[in-house]
Amino acid sequence: MSSTISAQNAEYMKHLGEKARKAATILAKTPAQVKNNTLNTLADLLLKNAEKIYLANEKDLIAGKEKGLSEAFLDRLTISEKVLNQMCIGLKQIAGLNDPIGEILEMKPQPSGIQVGRMRVPLGVIGIIYESRPNVTIDAAALCLKSGNAVILRGGSDARCSNQVLGECIQEALRLNYLPEESVQVITNPDRELVGALITARKYVDVIVPRGGKSLISRLMEEATVPMIKHLDGICHTYVDMSADLELAWKVCDNAKTQRFSPCNAMETLLVNKNIAAIFLPKMASIYLEKGVELRCDPESREILTDAGFDDIKTASEEDWSTEYNAPILSIKIVSSVDKAIEHINQYGSKHTDSIITNNLVSSQKFLREVDSSSIMLNTSTRFADGFEYGLGAEIGISNDKLHARGPVGLEGLTSLKYIVIGHGELRK
């Protein structure tokens, strides 16, 4: 990605951008029924064109193997029958959600006589940048369409044949429902400069949503001038308070760490109140060690575990407290109070998701109020930080930012509220 864009690429982005802007004007006023029909048509078209899609995907896979891409990478790139079916299920689910657009929030009369309310409207044009995962092409297009936004999609270049065919299916679905084809535009040109052009196209793009790993996002942050809805690290904590129900704590801490290791909402650091550490920690450690989790302890917790007969427990370094492992590794620290737990989390955490296990009302209120993260939990697993689990119906990403959208971002995160004012000839005095 370069900070100067060639004239040709700038021209191409202008072309895409102008078309997207036009399409956005139409999408903003498209009724829910038409948007839902388009999503259902697309699901049908994906099944109808399954062979064509597999063939294009096969091309990407062959090129990827030749290029020596990793197994995990190729796995994410693959459109199996199961993946295709999941795309269709996803489309039908999004079609089934309530249309967020046009909703009017409150309508309050003011002393002057005017009534003031807010109406939910689309953001306009969204740019989505993602890795070589073709399912994101369908998912992102569907979320943007449902929320009345035009979208420009730029997937990883290793998926370009797949994205090309998926893009054709999307545009056919749009055409069949009399919506502008340019509502969803897929950039399959592998030139990386186009990513740079997209994230700086302030005139045409209202927000960028990157979907992918931390390295992708940090790279985009360097150069983007269009605002982004993004998330970086997920360094999530669970704090087991003095008045925790220990049975509950063992189960929840187990789930938060071991249900899956790689997601951003998995726990990375366990904080334990000093008054219950000697009872709580040994059983907790057995659960983790049995599941192959490496423990990195502060001196106090290490001593407790060593005294309880655990050998070779590692000592955590200062760096461990700010590390997102995404792996079967857990750092453990003893704290003297809920205040110290909050202090540790606000210092070392990533403002993602943190949980307290307690039966004490004051501790729980303090924790919920004072931890400065996008999701704060009480007596449950950090793994619940997710758009579907939160009842948003869909998720375009999780935001660590404080402005606009914070935490799991559903359709609402792709909308804005404008003021509407109903008068009866009132004049300003």
Place this chain on the structure above:
Amino acid sequence: MSSTISAQNAEYMKHLGEKARKAATILAKTPAQVKNNTLNTLADLLLKNAEKIYLANEKDLIAGKEKGLSEAFLDRLTISEKVLNQMCIGLKQIAGLNDPIGEILEMKPQPSGIQVGRMRVPLGVIGIIYESRPNVTIDAAALCLKSGNAVILRGGSDARCSNQVLGECIQEALRLNYLPEESVQVITNPDRELVGALITARKYVDVIVPRGGKSLISRLMEEATVPMIKHLDGICHTYVDMSADLELAWKVCDNAKTQRFSPCNAMETLLVNKNIAAIFLPKMASIYLEKGVELRCDPESREILTDAGFDDIKTASEEDWSTEYNAPILSIKIVSSVDKAIEHINQYGSKHTDSIITNNLVSSQKFLREVDSSSIMLNTSTRFADGFEYGLGAEIGISNDKLHARGPVGLEGLTSLKYIVIGHGELRK
């Protein structure tokens, strides 16, 4: 403003930033009562220190006169008894508003058993950059304090003596109420590089709110890397529909243009439906001309007015449609339908505030839904676009942006919503 910051200024900003971050942690959990007491204490201190404030202000005024600043500039710089009293009234009003912090929006049970809601929290540290208007120092400090945010204020250097004394009063009020002095920090060092340092201090500042003219804001936009809540142009329209109540239309259009000429929410372009133009325009023109408003008309409206006996009506140029006059000048255009009016507004407007005058339900609904501006009005004056008129209780600015805050921004615009999740030992499956 330069894009490289000297080591000394970088160090100074780091110093301010770290202190602001610490103060923000405390403010976030400060009860409403303490914040309100502080605002009331400050009002008392301003009156108690009135002589000291006038003296410092006098110094600024003398220096300003020597420098040859304009009358209008010096007027805004002046702290008269009236201005000081207004500061105190403003403080007491803000103290009287509900505390936005800690509010919990809905708390919905999910299929898993967890309950999910959102809690309103401060943004953290706010940077405010403004021109040489010392009243903004008090107003901005009060809004940030009430919304639980720490703030770094950088006012115009021509007001530095005034701001110095006002800053001392603020810090004394904080001290007297046991809040950290660094909750409000005033930069009085006139070095312009410090503005550059503030708007790029992403680590320490969560959002910049510039308060001032378009030139200040465009300049800041060039270099800021901290997100901004800002507004640029106010090119506001009124569209008089075919089914308008003409008596109402004359009054509202008069008010929208002439009640005051300089505010951003004053009308700049009047759009008139062709079917009523011949009846509506002549009387409208007399009203405007009597008040000294210059009319710049498209050929059709010019013809109507000429036929009606008006001489020397100017022809609008293409540029007029996208000009914010902030002056007794109005552009007028005939359109054939509400659709054409919407098209014109979305093309030439600034997404600020636009109004339709009509008694037709379909036209009104279309206009409210399809005009892409931060405030859309029906049968009333664009001059109502204002935080106080909207019942927000206060206004930190008006935002033309779509992300985060749109339209008049009150205390809520300085807050964020975090998710809170209450569980009972639920595990993710």
